[in-house]
Structure formats: C-alpha cells, structure tokens
Amino acid sequence: MQDPPIWQRLLAALAYLLPLSDAIPFGKALLLQFPVLQLLALPALPLTYVQQAIPFGGLVLFLVLFLLVVRNNKVPYLIRFNVLQAILLDIVLVLLTLAFETLLGSLGGSFAVRTLENTIFLGSLVLVLFAMVQSLRGKEAEIPTVSEAVRMQLS
Numbered sequence: 001m002q003d004p005p006i007w008q009r010l011l012a013a014l015a016y017l018l019p020l021s022d023a024i025p026f027g028k029a030l031l032l033q034f035p036v037l038q039l040l041a042l043p044a045l046p047l048t049y050v051q052q053a054i055p056f057g058g059l060v061l062f063l064v065l066f067l068l069v070v071r072n073n074k075v076p077y078l079i080r081f082n083v084l085q086a087i088l089l090d091i092v093l094v095l096l097t098l099a100f101e102t103l104l105g106s107l108g109g110s111f112a113v114r115t116l117e118n119t120i121f122l123g124s125l126v127l128v129l130f131a132m133v134q135s136l137r138g139k140e141a142e143i144p145t146v147s148e149a150v151r152m153q154l155s
Helices: 006-014 017-033 035-053 057-070 077-103 111-136 146-154
Strands: none
Touching (some): 017 035, 017 057, 017 111, 035 057
16 A cells, blocks of 8 residues: 655644644643743644634634535545544544633632643643654554544545
C-alpha cells in the first residue's frame, strides 16, 4: 500500500489544531508556570484568534469543516478521518469547558479544580501530539472509541 502524499498528511495533522486551541484554556496555570509549554500551544493561536474574532466562530468552523471536508467524498479519506476525529475531540473539550463553567465555576481556582484542568490539558496535549505524529506518518491515529465512531460515520 502506497503512503499518502505529504500534502494530505500535513492537512490531516493540521486538523488537530482545533482541539488544541480548545485545550489551551485548561492549561493556563501550567503555561504560566512552564513557559516552554507555550511553544507547543503556539501553532493553535491563529485558530483561537479566528474563533474569537468571528461571532460564533467555533460553530462556523465546525460547520465548514464538517460539511466541506468530512461529508465531501472527493476529499481523501485520511484527511476526512482526521478532521472528523479532531472535531469529535473538540466536542468533548467544548463540553468539558461548559461543565467547568457551570458546575465548577463556584469553586474557582481551588487545588482540585486546577489539578483537573491540568490533567485535561496534558491529556489533550498528548492525544493531539500523538494524532499529529500519526497523521504525518500517513497512519490513522487509533484513539479508542473515538476512532470507532469516526469509522462508523465515514463508512
């Protein structure tokens, strides 16, 4: 089996900037404490600014990616797979953000909340880096449950 061209692998890897941009707020404390981690978040900043500059930017970006990339059979499978997987990871992060704002907002910056936020950030960072490396290798990033859901949607 022939490896996908480099442009497909790069576009597939770029899709994971979406969940990375939504994971950054969870890592505020870590990013301040360890400035070297800011280098890992740097590629997602332009996407974050676009989402904030456009009203309902996250929703618009989701709809554009879903309708123009995931549902377009002319787009190569590797790109569609990784974009949909990135969207699903992003949905989980958005739901976690909403849960934190509503349920844990009253607890503020307690140690337990900061620890949970750091765990979410580091877990997201590891998932995104793993998925990006796999995409650049031309492989599907196997994330349990998420990859299965993606395959069901694309078949």
